Amino acid sequence: MKDLMRIKCLISQDIETLLNQQIKKEAHSSSLYLSMASWCNQNGYDFSADYFTKQSEEERMHQLKLFKYVLDMGGNAISPEVTGIKTDFAGFREVFEDALEAEIAITQSFKNLAAKCHKEQDFVTMEFLNWFLKEQREEEYKARRALELFEVIGEEGMGRWEIDKHVNKISYSEE
Amino acid sequence: MEKACIDINELVNVFSNVHGSIYQSDKLNCFYVDFGGKFAKYNCLSLQKLKKVVEQIDIEELLLNTHRADFELVTFNGCEHIYLLNALEIVALKDLLQGTFTMFKLNHLISDCLYRLVV
Ligand SMILES: [Fe+2]
Numbered sequence: 415m416k417d418l419m420r421i422k423c424l425i426s427q428d429i430e431t432l433l434n435q436q437i438k439k440e441a442h443s444s445s446l447y448l449s450m451a452s453w454c455n456q457n458g459y460d461f462s463a464d465y466f467t468k469q470s471e472e473e474r475m476h477q478l479k480l481f482k483y484v485l486d487m488g489g490n491a492i493s494p495e496v497t498g499i500k501t502d503f504a505g506f507r508e509v510f511e512d513a514l515e516a517e518i519a520i521t522q523s524f525k526n527l528a529a530k531c532h533k534e535q536d537f538v539t540m541e542f543l544n545w546f547l548k549e550q551r552e553e554e555y556k557a558r559r560a561l562e563l564f565e566v567i568g569e570e571g572m573g574r575w576e577i578d579k580h581v582n583k584i585s586y587s588e589e
Numbered sequence: 590m591e592k593a594c595i596d597i598n599e600l601v602n603v604f605s606n607v608h609g610s611i612y613q614s615d616k617l618n619c620f621y622v623d624f625g626g627k628f629a630k631y632n633c634l635s636l637q638k639l640k641k642v643v644e645q646i647d648i649e650e651l652l653l654n655t656h657r658a659d660f661e662l663v664t665f666n667g668c669e670h671i672y673l674l675n676a677l678e679i680v681a682l683k684d685l686l687q688g689t690f691t692m693f694k695l696n697h698l699i700s701d702c703l704y705r706l707v708v
């Protein structure tokens with residue numbers, strides 16, 4: 415008997431399902447960052463608004479990268495429905511706390527995906543995921559650094575204004 | 590048509606339960622679902638879709654909700670077939686499809702060992 419499903423598609427149904435869930439998560443991140451950009455803009459934090467807008471674009475790029483992979487492997491990529499995006503934040507600091515929390519959740523999600531790949535010995539998808547695992551280093555680093563500005567600079571007086579100016583300058587290099 | 594088709598296309602029985610069978614045609618790269626008095630042809634994608642649709646039916650709701658019919662229409666866009674099934678039949682079809690996909694997995698493992706990893 416021919417292995418018809420395998421002929422059609424390189425990845426297993428389970429991996430395909432997890433990848434589609436990840437596509438949805440990236441879409442959610444993208445919307446969340448846009449929501450944060452909106453809040454920051456309306457509250458006068460222009461640099462942070464730019465920072466989150468850029469992050470939103472990056473998440474969209476992540477979504478499309480996963481989307482293409484699923485299709486390239488012969489799978490069914492599902493355009494996700496994104497709902498329940500938080501639009502109101504208690505304060506400037508909460509925005510950054512939420513951002514870090516969201517990135518931690520994404521890292522965890524990729525770890526689960528990687529664990530599944532190892533279990534199935536799907537080294538092809540594993541190799542593809544490596545890019546994202548590396549990316550999460552940078553994503554978490556930047557979110558953590560941003561939050562640390564609140565400790566280093568402090569929120570009193572011109573604190574928030576100063577923090578806002580520094581957010582856009584956070585960058586990550588491996589060396 | 591049914592038995593004739595099985596002979597002509599040398600169908601392989603992938604999985605059966607008391608309510609039906611699913612066959613694979615290596616010649617035509619397709620599947621036949623013998624269920625509910627129908628002998629219906631599917632390709633890889635549409636068989637996966639059928640499984641998804643059947644798995645998404647809320648059987649509990651079907652049984653408990655008295656404000657709706659006791660059966661469910663099973664079909665999807667682009668599917669040439671429609672099934673009108675009660676709860677028991679849905680369970681049977683679900684079992685048939687899940688058994689079939691388990692056999693696909695098994696067949697995949699066997700193909701790997703017998704043909705793809707031969708040294
Ligand atoms: Fe991402």
Ligand SMILES: [Fe+2]
Pocket residue numbers: 443473517520553
């Ligand atoms: Fe991210």
